[in-house]
Amino acid sequence: MNRAAEFKKIVAQYCSVAAKEMKDEMRFREDLGFSSLDFMSFLGELEDTFDVELEQESAVQVRTIGDALQMLEELAA
Amino acid sequence: MRKEYPLTAAQNMHYQWIREYKTQQVSGVSIVASLKAPLDFGLLKKCIQLEIQRYGCMRLRFTKPDEKGEIRQYLIKHDARDIPLKDMSGMSLAEADDVMQNWAYQTLDGDNRPMCEVVMVKLPEGFNGFFVHMDHRLIDSCGLVVMVNDLMSLYTHYRFGAEYPADLADFESVLTNDLQKANNEKRFAKDKKFWDDQLDALGEPLYSDIQGPSVLEEARKKHKNPKLRAADIERKQLFVAVKDYILEPEPTKGLIDFCMNHQLSMTNLLLLGIRTYLSKVNNGQEDITIENFISRRSTHDEWTSGGSRTIMFPCRTVITPDTEFLAAAYEIQNVQNRIYMHSNYDPALIREEMKKRYGTPEDTTYESCYLTYQPMPVHVDNPFLQNIEMHSKWFANGAATKKMYLTVSHTPEGGMNFSYHYQTACLTEKDMELLYYYMMRILFTGISRPDIKIGELMEIV
Numbered sequence: 019m020n021r022a023a024e025f026k027k028i029v030a031q032y033c034s035v036a037a038k039e040m041k042d043e044m045r046f047r048e049d050l051g052f053s054s055l056d057f058m059s060f061l062g063e064l065e066d067t068f069d070v071e072l073e074q075e076s077a078v079q080v081r082t083i084g085d086a087l088q089m090l091e092e093l094a095a
Numbered sequence: 096m097r098k099e100y101p102l103t104a105a106q107n108m109h110y111q112w113i114r115e116y117k118t119q120q121v122s123g124v125s126i127v128a129s130l131k132a133p134l135d136f137g138l139l140k141k142c143i144q145l146e147i148q149r150y151g152c153m154r155l156r157f158t159k160p161d162e163k164g165e166i167r168q169y170l171i172k173h174d175a176r177d178i179p180l181k182d183m184s185g186m187s188l189a190e191a192d193d194v195m196q197n198w199a200y201q202t203l204d205g206d207n208r209p210m211c212e213v214v215m216v217k218l219p220e221g222f223n224g225f226f227v228h229m230d231h232r233l234i235d236s237c238g239l240v241v242m243v244n245d246l247m248s249l250y251t252h253y254r255f256g257a258e259y260p261a262d263l264a265d266f267e268s269v270l271t272n273d274l275q276k277a278n279n280e281k282r283f284a285k286d287k288k289f290w291d292d293q294l295d296a297l298g299e300p301l302y303s304d305i306q307g308p309s310v311l312e313e314a315r316k317k318h319k320n321p322k323l324r325a326a327d328i329e330r331k332q333l334f335v336a337v338k339d340y341i342l343e344p345e346p347t348k349g350l351i352d353f354c355m356n357h358q359l360s361m362t363n364l365l366l367l368g369i370r371t372y373l374s375k376v377n378n379g380q381e382d383i384t385i386e387n388f389i390s391r392r393s394t395h396d397e398w399t400s401g402g403s404r405t406i407m408f409p410c411r412t413v414i415t416p417d418t419e420f421l422a423a424a425y426e427i428q429n430v431q432n433r434i435y436m437h438s439n440y441d442p443a444l445i446r447e448e449m450k451k452r453y454g455t456p457e458d459t460t461y462e463s464c465y466l467t468y469q470p471m472p473v474h475v476d477n478p479f480l481q482n483i484e485m486h487s488k489w490f491a492n493g494a495a496t497k498k499m500y501l502t503v504s505h506t507p508e509g510g511m512n513f514s515y516h517y518q519t520a521c522l523t524e525k526d527m528e529l530l531y532y533y534m535m536r537i538l539f540t541g542i543s544r545p546d547i548k549i550g551e552l553m554e555i556v
Contacts, residue, residue, distance in 0.1 A: 055393060058436040058438075066279060078432060
């Protein structure tokens with residue numbers, strides 16, 4: 019499974035949108051219904067799954083699926 | 096051979112309280128859910144038995160403590176127990192509540208035994224339903240609400256032909272996953288670093304009491320240490336009283352709108368209300384710590400697996416009097432967000448670290464207030480039962496491990512319920528009245544003037 023697919027599979031565990039229906043412009047809070055706790059737990063899970071170290075200050079600024087995927091790609095590069 | 100598992104950090108928190116306070120009563124959680132409608136009790140019994148099968152946590156048991164006092168948990172495959180029916184229809188609702196309150200005080204003692212009791216109840220005024228009494232190591236309040244809804248969905252399926260409820264997540268799989276996460280060394284190191292860094296930056300916390308600085312002064316005298324920063328915990332007289340205050344829908348909307356307009360969570364606004372009160376009654380103390388409970392339910396599986404996932408972490412902030420109200424709220428939110436990311440950590444390790452660093456005396460604490468915010472309403476969310484009046488109630492277990500424990504929840508009418516559980520050995524209803532009064536004054540002054548300085552706010556309320 020590629021990184022984007024695995025990423026969306028994780029997001030899908032936190033919301034009611036299926037991975038295949040996710041679009042880059044979808045916002046975590048407004049469109050996917052993430053609470054602060056959900057979002058921060060999700061960031062922790064990204065770190066553990068992809069073995070990356072998120073810069074918390076910038077990670078909390080992430081708004082959309084596209085932003086998060088881009089952040090992940092940059093960290094994994 | 097049965098599979099046994101160690102306790103998770105959340106379960107261990109309750110187990111340690113049972114050991115420290117020497118009674119299982121501190122770990123009891125009870126609820127009654129009833130509808131103003133005739134129920135088919137034969138069918139309800141079948142649904143409860145089915146629920147015990149579906150919701151694995153209800154079949155959880157604990158082993159006898161080993162030589163170190165540690166216990167393990169395991170699931171039994173089937174629990175085909177009978178479900179008794181208690182007819183209290185001849186009483187008043189208040190009398191029936193008293194009977195159930197006494198059930199909630201009962202302890203589930205011993206090992207290798209069911210830690211969950213269910214009784215079907217015929218209540219006065221035409222209400223019928225069931226009472227559940229469980230050990231908190233099996234379930235938390237969110238888990239209980241999920242269970243009540245699932246049970247009612249089973250009932251409406253068999254009674255009215257509603258759709259069969261979706262499967263609940265497997266308790267054992269989620270437990271295994273949690274234990275694996277707890278054993279992830281990299282994650283553990285990151286979490287430990289976060290909590291250690293906080294102590295490195297801020298030093299030893301400082302106790303703040305609802306009743307003002309005299310409590311810490313007393314502890315300083317007792318321990319013959321004028322620099323002591325922690326105060327004593329009441330270990331013997333654990334009786335807890337409950338005082339509820341309802342905030343009406345209109346002002347509640349004001350708080351909700353403020354949170355929405357400023358992208359704040361209600362928990363953080365409430366934390367600001369409590370910490371400002373504590374600061375006010377403790378001569379403007381800037382360094383305040385409040386224990387905040389976190390539900391740790393985010394994924395679908397975490398929501399529907401049952402289990403005890405709620406865990407408390409210290410929310411410590413140092414807020415100066417020249418900080419504006421809104422800025423202070425964001426400061427708390429920032430701290431809380433970081434805590435959420437590290438909420439897989441075992442909070443017992445934070446206390447252990449503090450004890451190691453500062454030599455905190457046994458049976459003392461840095462916190463007097465505990466907060467739980469429950470955004471999840473306690474009502475049966477079932478279209479087949481929508482127009483039926485409901486009587487549901489949480490029952491206090493009667494033994495507090497905490498001096499003051501505030502649970503804030505939403506009422507069906509759109510208001511908020513502030514439920515103060517307080518140890519009667521130390522606090523009175525008057526203390527709770529003052530706390531609620533000032534919390535409201537602080538919150539409503541703050542949301543109407545978000546740029547007001549905290550120092551000025553403390554003076555004018």
